[in-house]
Amino acid sequence: MTQENEVANVAEAVTKRFGAAQILINNAGTNIRKNLVDFSLEEFRSVLDSSLISTFLMCRAFVPSMEGSGYGRVLNMTSIMSHVSLPGRTAYSPQRRPCLD
Numbered sequence: 001m002t003q004e005n006e007v008a009n010v011a012e013a014v015t016k017r018f019g020a021a022q023i024l025i026n027n028a029g030t031n032i033r034k035n036l037v038d039f040s041l042e043e044f045r046s047v048l049d050s051s052l053i054s055t056f057l058m059c060r061a062f063v064p065s066m067e068g069s070g071y072g073r074v075l076n077m078t079s080i081m082s083h084v085s086l087p088g089r090t091a092y093s094p095q096r097r098p099c100l101d
Helices: 004-018 041-066
Strands: 023-026 073-076
Touching: 004 041, 023 041, 041 073
Parallel strands: 023 073
Antiparallel strands: none
């Protein structure tokens, strides 16, 4: 869910089948476990994007149809890693608290 076209396809399919969404649950995320110095930039970005970019894109796709409908909820799931980290979780831990207005 890190590509705009992927998210657009999901939003279109959901709307076509169920109508405008009233609830969005952002729960996507991946983790690559390795030491910070062993990450490639591509790997590090893929972990960040799976949580942050996917949340942004999904909200951007679904929230507009919730506005003005009288009801709408966005639930951003997180991990215990947002509070307590472990070795090898450098890319995953610091960004597990997505915040939306």
